[in-house]
């Protein structure tokens with residue numbers, strides 16, 4: 001029972017994710033458009049055109065709630081979902097920065113005067129809708145800005161135009177991580193290196209990225225902003241100052257580039273360890289200011305602080321180490337998707353990848369924390385990070401967070417072991433999340449926590465890559 005859609009007719013399925021089913025059914029595997037979150041649930045999107053031989057075989061998965069109209073030709077599909085934020089945060093929404101845009105947790109899909117998507121009203125079509133998520137199709141021009149039109153606690157992902165491959169992380173790829181975990185113990189040299197991360201440098205760096213220094217001129221680091229380009233060039237320079245080789249890698253026209261920096265191994269190996277953050281940002285609805293001090297100036301500053309320490313301590317790695325600042329995260333992990341796909345297509349071996357996204361906010365009265373993903377991520381990598389935290393940053397209370405998913409998801413989808421580090425063992429409580437007031441000079445912005453989590457990310461690299469110190 002296919003719904004007769006406007007031409008061309010096809011099938012668009014939203015199914016609960018099941019790795020075994022997707023991997024074993026070639027019709028699902030070859031027409032897979034990715035996994036998308038809806039609260040704690042993972043959905044897979046499958047799309048086939050009417051002339052596909054898969055149309056018939058996919059009907060076994062079709063129930064009225066699993067299929068939907070296919071988009072019109074040339075339209076861009078966008079998944080939008082509610083972010084995991086604490087109720088306390090929803091309650092105070094609109095009470096600061098003169099936003100006055102209350103009731104932002106509701107996504108109104110019936111266009112009305114109050115609808116943040118009103119400017120898209122003639123342009124979007126709803127294909128799937130639950131309380132916490134929706135699959136829309138919009139014209140491609142609007143798609144690129146959809147993150148700026150969404151209510152604050154909703155985020156969007158542009159679907160790729162082509163099917164993507166689904167590659168489960170192979171057991172053999174996790175073996176090196178298990179080995180590091182089994183041999184893990186306190187190393188005083190690792191401790192002396194990671195403890196050398198400089199908080200004063202982080203304070204300077206973040207003020208450049210947010211524009212708080214009054215010198216960088218950065219107003220926004222939104223992926224399409226001039227500030228993002230300024231930040232990209234500045235980051236490349238700073239990383240190169242530390243001895244890394246960097247590239248600005250364009251991934252989609254109009255977007256600021258990924259900044260990819262590499263420390264070549266001193267040994268004969270192609271194995272690579274990646275740590276990353278995203279330097280693009282998102283501000284308040286209707287404002288051009290998007291300083292992104294916490295999201296994700298904090299993760300970006302952490303990897304830059306690690307780079308500065310690599311240089312100061314003369315660290316030479318036994319495996320290749322890449323430090324990456326992604327763009328396009330706020331539009332749906334676009335920069336990291338492009339890079340992870342490129343690495344997979346080139347047959348690169350990524351030992352592990354750790355994304356740092358939002359590290360600095362600590363709610364008044366709460367302990368220093370480290371949040372790890374409970375949905376998307378490789379459990380062994382998450383365990384390794386948790387154990388390393390207990391050794392080198394015991395002041396952090398470690399736990400799981402439902403706030404998911406940052407750029408590690410892109411690597412996870414390509415079958416690379418990966419995880420994320422986050423500022424809290426629970427949902428987001430930063431009142432300046434996706435807000436134009438996300439500065440570093442404010443209550444709750446904790447450089448002590450940022451330092452402690454950066455140490456964990458760095459110690460994980462040192463233990464996994466192996467290293468020596470120059471001299």
Ligand SMILES: *[C@@H]1O[C@H](CO)[C@@H](O)[C@H](O)[C@H]1NC(C)=O
Pocket residue numbers: 014015016060061062063065066
């Ligand atoms: C179809 O979707 C519903 C919920 O939307 C889900 O419970 C059901 O398992 C899905 N059917 C299949 C075959 O996946």
Ligand SMILES: *[C@@H]1O[C@H](CO)[C@@H](O)[C@H](O)[C@H]1NC(C)=O
Pocket residue numbers: 195196197198199312313
């Ligand atoms: C880091 O190490 C360098 C050189 O070993 C030293 O001069 C500097 O004071 C240290 N900084 C911190 C913050 O520990």
Ligand SMILES: *[C@@H]1O[C@H](CO)[C@@H](O)[C@H](O)[C@H]1NC(C)=O
Pocket residue numbers: 268269270
């Ligand atoms: C590294 O990769 C290059 C290019 O793919 C290959 O020629 C070389 O043999 C590889 N080196 C190792 C140690 O695997």
Ligand SMILES: *[C@@H]1O[C@H](CO)[C@@H](O)[C@H](O)[C@H]1NC(C)=O
Pocket residue numbers: 270271346347348349
């Ligand atoms: C990746 O690792 C596999 C297995 O160790 C090896 O065969 C392959 O050559 C490696 N790829 C590169 C690019 O070195």
Ligand SMILES: *[C@@H]1O[C@H](CO)[C@@H](O)[C@H](O)[C@H]1NC(C)=O
Pocket residue numbers: 181182183184386387
């Ligand atoms: C890792 O931590 C867990 C507890 O969180 C502990 O049971 C386990 O022994 C630790 N593993 C290693 C290798 O330290």
Ligand SMILES: [Zn+2]
Pocket residue numbers: 278295296329357358406
């Ligand atoms: Zn982020």
